[in-house]
Amino acid sequence: MPLLSRAFSFWRNLSRKAQVDQELDEELRSYVEMLTDEKVQRGMRAEEARRSSLIEVGGIEQVKEQVREVRMGATMATFLRDVRYGARSLARSPGFTAVALLTLALGIGANTAIFSVVNAVLLRPLPFPGSGELVVVRDENGKTGETFPSVSPADFFDWKSQSRSFASLAAYSGWSVTLLDSDRPEMIPATRVTDEFFNTLRVQPLLGRTFRSDEFKADGNVVILSYRLWQRRFGGDPNVVGKTLAVEGGDITVVGVMPPEFKLPATAEAWTPVAQDSGEMHLRAARYFETVARLKPNVAPSQAEAEMRTIAARLASQYPESDSNWSVLIEPLRETLVGDVRPALLILFGAVGLVLLIACGNVANLVLARATTRHKELAIRASLGASRWHITRQLITESLMLTCTGGALGALLAQWCVGAIVWLVPKGLRFPRIEEAHVDTAVLGFTFAVALLAGAVLGLITGMKASRADLHESLKEGGRSATAGWRVQRARGAMVVAEIALTLVLLAGAGLLIKSLMRLQHVELGFNPEKLLAVPVGASMSKYAQPESRAAYFERLAAQVQAEPGVQSVATASCPPMMYTMYFPFAIEGRANPNEVPQAWYNAVSPNYFSLMGIGLLEGREFTDHDRAGASNAAVINETMRRRYFAGEDPVGKHLTVNYLNTPMSLEVVGVVKDIKQESLAAQANAQIYVSYLQVPWFSTTLIIRTENDPGALIPSVQRAISSVDPTQAGSGAKTMEQLLSDSAAQPRFYSLLLGVFAALALLLAAVGIYGVISYAVAQRTHEIGVRMALGAQRRDVLKLVIGQGMILVLAGTIIGLGAAFALTRVMKSLLYEVGATDPATFVGVTALLALVALLACLLPARRATKVDPIMVLRHE
Amino acid sequence: MKETKTDLLQGTLDLLVLKALALGPLHGLGVSTRIEQITKGTFQVKPGSLFPALHRMEEAGWLQSSWGESENNRRAKYYRLSRAGQRQLETETQEWKRIAVAIASALRAT
Structure with a gap:
């Protein structure tokens, strides 16, 4: 060869x-x-x-x-x-060059943009030295199959002392610190960490030091600031280390500042030591410690998991009331941080890959069309002694010039797109590492490789067609070529079929996501979200250590806010929907099943919570002002809990025992309310236990305010009202229910938007592809059409002829595309909400849309065909 | 060892190599021997100019090469004319004839 x-x-x-x-x-x-x-x-x-x-x-x-x-x-x-x-040669046909470059820039640009996200989120190593050895050890419930990102403090310290697989094992848990050093107190999301946290991750502080081992006690009183907080609140003050800050509950000394790239967990603004000598470390049933561990150099994750499972089995038999059915799962830290978004990202990456294929198909079509018109030029070159290889090489060079220029434009486009994607992305924990996405050398390398590959493929396809063409024939044929390039025309037809098939796959994917988003946004919430404002407030542990004083403080807060103008009514809840959830294990009194420790959502609410939210009462009663300390403990449960645990019985009057922070707490069920969407729009309802905050106040609460007008406008006056009750307390992180609901749908909305844009782009490209091929065919068949019309063919017959030619391609593409979509959309299952991966209505809908667009694309050249003047055509003979 | 009697004119070497190979495939030494024969010993091509020329012409697509056995069982790289090379030989022959006529008449004129 x-x-x-x-x-x-x-x-x-x-x-x-x-x-x-x-x-x-x-x-x-x-x-x-x-x-x-x-x-x-x-x-x-x-x-x-x-x-x-x-x-x-x-x-x-x-x-x-x-x-x-x-x-x-x-x-x-x-x-x-x-x-x-x-x-x-490219400059001689500027129209062709511009269209080809634009198509390639769109295709390559979209790929580059998504690849920069994939690179930042999935490929680049985590910003910790030796990050491959970092794993997360998490609890797994063998009975319900649920995995918890967390473990209880007591289990954690047992794991730590009994395991041999880890070089170090650390835990952390979120809480908040209220800063009082300015006239407006501010609640900062903070993270408490155990002693080996920073050395497990092998991170060095930017300023100062990490915690000393003697600081992990109740009176540690030290803090490490995040780079963000240091910049925002302390203006990057280089002397911040050693400063003492006034915080709610005492003073606290800054010992260090972390570098900007250190974000574990992503929301943390400050880190404080866990008091490892406190009674809290003996809690065994409440699982809220998240872990991170570094494996010893020669230990495989599976070995560590086997060891941890033995330890978990031992703990389960030792502490059956809290640990039975619980086992251990080990996964790489990377998996915990980005595992949730990986499937969606890979699907998007695959989708832009298809868009690029369609773009290449279109450009190949253009190049082929041009090759047919360039036939003579190439034939002359060949007759002057250019070898087949010469001509092919020339065509490959031209293709590479096109794709590399297109790639460069695409990289510029991507620069802008990445910014747009990062801006669009749901904020916070939902999309880890996305803010690191940018077009860097690795990404440019990828773009260049894609451009080269596209150029080589284009050049080879066109080069093979062109050099195979018989030089003799093309010179002899002269100007008129009724049948010339029939083979090229067939190749272009095949390309259009492929484009249609790929477009249908993308449309089906986007259609499924959009339908599922619509389902999600019209889901039955179980409460009325209109004009609701949620304002989280903490309660000082030193001032309000007693439950009674805490309850009284929350009551005063609610009363004060209620007096603000524009406020209709105020309720409180420890876990408002879409904001927080809390689980506690419980048992039903009088039933012996020692092997089962069911968990339920727990929520301490005010008596008017149900009526304010519009949560329907099914039986029994709601809480009243009499459900407070001194009276017998009351509980309201939801319908899922009744269905799951009280089938065929009346739950009202039954007694529950909740394992409340290691102390059994007995509650009498007084009522049953309807289910609501508590955790997120997509999450299924769980068993839920409500208690009265007047009776069992949680350590913090959230004011839920029904307003008369725009709830967002009321935030400043509500915050003022909170400070007027106690100037050392802050209400930060206020959100309207509208915002919370929108945040809960942010991720599906983001995916639908991106996939929708790609599908629209694909549809546009495919339409252009069909239009191009049919227009070209009409131009080539002008003579034939003229003859037909001279022989008596009507406009209708000509339309049918041309549209028929186009629609046969569309039909073939649709059949292949439907098959491919049926096979491929199942990978999206995890992204769909109450929509089947092969939802017939969606498939029919997108097929109809595609057929309609294709028909329009055929109609334009077909109408042109009917305008052919038979006399002109025949006179040209 | 005798010196090259005539310095090769720019472009002449290509023509000679093409001509030498027009009679059949040859290895490097064969090409220089053949040139010496057909020019009756006027031109002797040294490896320092022969090999660059062979490789340049191969790169230009005029020659194709393959490995084979020499007459006394040595592994050698053989060159032969491609179709483009044959055409090149014709073009250069015409060109050469034109130049030769022009030079000859120029010399006669003085």
């Missing part, structure tokens, strides 16, 4: 220098040997012959050097000549 073996001669010269050198070496050596042989035959002595031969050659190395220079020079010269010729 001389053509193929020479096709990459430039590449070979650059990359396989060693082999080329070796061949040259061998060639020269055999020359010397043969010369020597010749001299020996003429009667010279062997040794003398060899010496004289070497002298004659005059330095093998110099000869080699000269050859090398010549080779590189010739290749470069040919290459530059091809580039110049290509540039001239």
